[in-house]
Amino acid sequence: MTGTAAEITPIVSVDGKSVGNGKAGKLTQKIQSTYSEIVMGRNKKHYSWITPVY
8 A cells, every 4th residue: 555644565464364374575675775765865766766855
């Protein structure tokens, strides 16, 4: 799941029922960390994707 406030959020349950083992998977964790690095300006490869606001 994605959104402006949620950023990248794993779906670990639906209607109280676990999805998979009920934890974020390795791929979701990798996407979360990569996204965070980009939006925080720590990923120089994609630095041009962000616009600093002062």
